[in-house]
Amino acid sequence: MSLLVKNGRVIDPANGVDGAQDVLIVGEKVERVGKNLQAPAGAEVLDALGKIVCPGFIDIHVHLREPGHEYKETVATGTRAAAAGGFTAVACMANTSPVNDNRSVTDYIRAKAREEGAVRVYPIGAVTRGLRGEELAELAELAEAGCVAFSDDGQSVMNAGLYRRAMEYVLPFGVPVISHAEDTTLGHRWTMNEGVVSTELGLPGAPGTAEDVMVARDILLAELTGAHVHIAHLSTAGAVRLVRDGKARGVRVTAEVTPHHLLLTEEAVRTFDPNTKMAPPLRTKRDTEALIEALADGTIDCIATDHAPHALAEKEGEFDHAAFGVVGLETAVGLLLDRLVRPGLLPLATLVSRLSRDPARLLNLPGGSLAPGALADVTILDPEAAWTIDPARFRSKSRNTPFGGFTLTGGPWMTIVGGAVVRP
Amino acid sequence: MATPVPRFREKAQVLDEAALDRALTRIAHEILEKNGGASDLAFVGLRTRGVTLAHRLAARIAQIDGATLPVGTLDITLYRDDLGLRGAPVIRGTDIPFSIKNKTVILVDDVLFTGRTIRAALDAIIDLGRPKAIQLAILIDRGHREVPIRPDYVGKNLPTSRRESVAVRLREHDGEDRVVIEEPEEA
């Protein structure tokens, strides 16, 4: 079985390719990339004229909710949402029920992914048992079972001593600890960013400092231990500065940013729409500007959606009672093309890199490259497609997005996993 | 929100300053005659021009009889039967700083038309207490009654068509004393 993708513009940052090329896929691997390739006998030919052909996009921060919260999302629906959004692989967080803090849960997720997954699924294991922040999970066995990183995402590990031990313990496995950086003592029952908007709305806020303090701690612990710490969903200018400084000093710190933190500010909360409520909260214009700059200059390594599906009943009521989080898999690529690349805030090739090569390197995942012999995971974009975000048409089980009704130009066109076109 | 108001132009003058003055004097005399004097009388004028007319009638009675009669102000917005059909209400308030109990209340308005305003005013007055009697004094009765209301004192009966409008202009509000009939301007 082979597939020839013809006439597209290939952007493959890992191999320095940006130009009109054809991509020949044989079986599950890339055979070669070049000009005017001939289709072998029996090959399917895909005309990608006007389209952009990239290494498959990888989202290293999603919540698939299975096991335990299948009413919000499942491996089947979440991976279909990923494919529809142009992602060929996702890494899923451990805050399921039961928590992915032991091998049986990891095995379950991987089995589900094999049976029902539309894209590749990489589980992330819990750092502490039950995400309680009290004692380490069985990290070695989780790594052996296939966890590609460790995180208590959703919670901060407030105990610095314990977090230090986690970083040390995972050193031999070559996987990072992913930090949900939030000093929970700095925002009492917060629901949004602390600032002039929270003051006007009378909603309890958490200052950006709650994130900065923890990012600083985790960078210092990474420096102490020599471990790789990855900061999830960076949201403040202060944290950007700390990461930039840490990298300059040679600390093994990496960071991701979500589309919503790049594109929205606390002003969006004025509607009291619970779909503007997430952790970390939407910040200020100063923060989004710093995040975009950091994404462009490489201080922030990759884009991740923090796809956090919730049922309608959890997101339609009072703002302070609503669940934290928004879905992102089906909106990310279109939003970033339209709101960052189109106005010239971020080069297209950089966006492709931050969605493919960079996350693959960060978690040592296969993919992120169209070199001969690489996995034939390919994301094809249509840069001219005009569309409107309609949550009713999501493949995800959940509809909790603040971007409903946004009109965009550009979006995912086709998703190929292991040489096969995925039709979500 | 409101439909465009048609513009009106003056069609004919009904009362000039002297005639208006004579009409009020005559009503004042009739009030005294009908009630056998000024004792236990009180005026309640309907906002806005009814209040002005009530003050003028009270002054006239003071000249004739020497009695100082109280004058109250009634805002019938809260009693209208078409509240809600007219956009948001504008309340200017009722101010009747005396008891109407056992008084003969002379209700005063400038123009009597369908009678619905007076119907609302009767409800409003009765909610304030139980007067001995209520009488109605009107400067212009233009006909077209929709409820059984009949004035006790009339300055002038004026047959009109429904499309016409009667404008009572008073010095205190309009800088002149006269009454005119207006008709809609042709488009």
Added chain:
Amino acid sequence: MVWTRKHLLTMRELDASEIVLLVDTAASLQEIATREIKKVPALRGKTIVNLFYEPSTRTRTSFEIAGKWLSADVVNFSAGGSSTTKGESFIDTAKNIAAMSPDVVVVRHSSAGAAELLARTLPCSIVNAGDGAHEHPTQALLDLLTIREKKAHFDGLHVAIVGDITHSRVARSDIHAMRKLGMTVTVAGPPTLIPPFVQELGVKVSYRLEDAIRDVDVIMMLRLQHERMTNGLIPSLREYSRYWGLTLDKLAKHARPDVLIMHPGPVNRGIELSPEVADGPYSVILDQVAKGVAVRMGVLLLLAGSKGGAP
């Protein structure tokens, strides 16, 4: 000036002329309280639902009386006494109430934005009777009516709002309304009870009671909730009352002789106000309460009395 809004949700969204119209309307309606028969037929056939998710006898009662004096049918729905104890969500309860076709829903809720949420969800008019620490517009209106009766105007007055600004919906509604009407507002309290960036709402900030009350026309004292102590915002009630409690002595030393003392109630006598001040000559706290019904009548009348719009 004619009222055109469907809801009363915040003071922030109103302009000065709308606020004045609300105050004028309330002022005109005060007369009804002095009548022998305290009832006018203005809202006959209208249904008003009081949806109260927080206990508030005073506000709920004044909305109830206001509705009844206007001849509306008033239904009280208090959380705890009804479906909410069975775990029904706010939004489900609201939708069930909407199915009964009320003309106005008056809502009090501990969550900021609850009134906006209802306005987004239900087809009828919504009145915000206090949502979390966000806004309490009818309280601001009765504060304004009280001030205007005593001072005859708004423009140029200086008001000090003292106490727990962070958690006060009254402070927010007052600040928005007073600023729009040309008043100067100083907020004062320990820094832990002053919300961040509050200056951006156009107010001055003072961290000393003696400074804050100097040369002001009105002092609005806020209630201190006891739980602020457990959250580490103040060390003790004793200390708070010593530095932030208003006493006759402090008034005599620092405030003007014609200053008005206001409080949205209920008063913690001996904490934010000494009893001599709360019940003393400067205090207009009972005037505020007395204005509550007229203000709520005005609001209900303007919202429910304009239903249907122009013919």
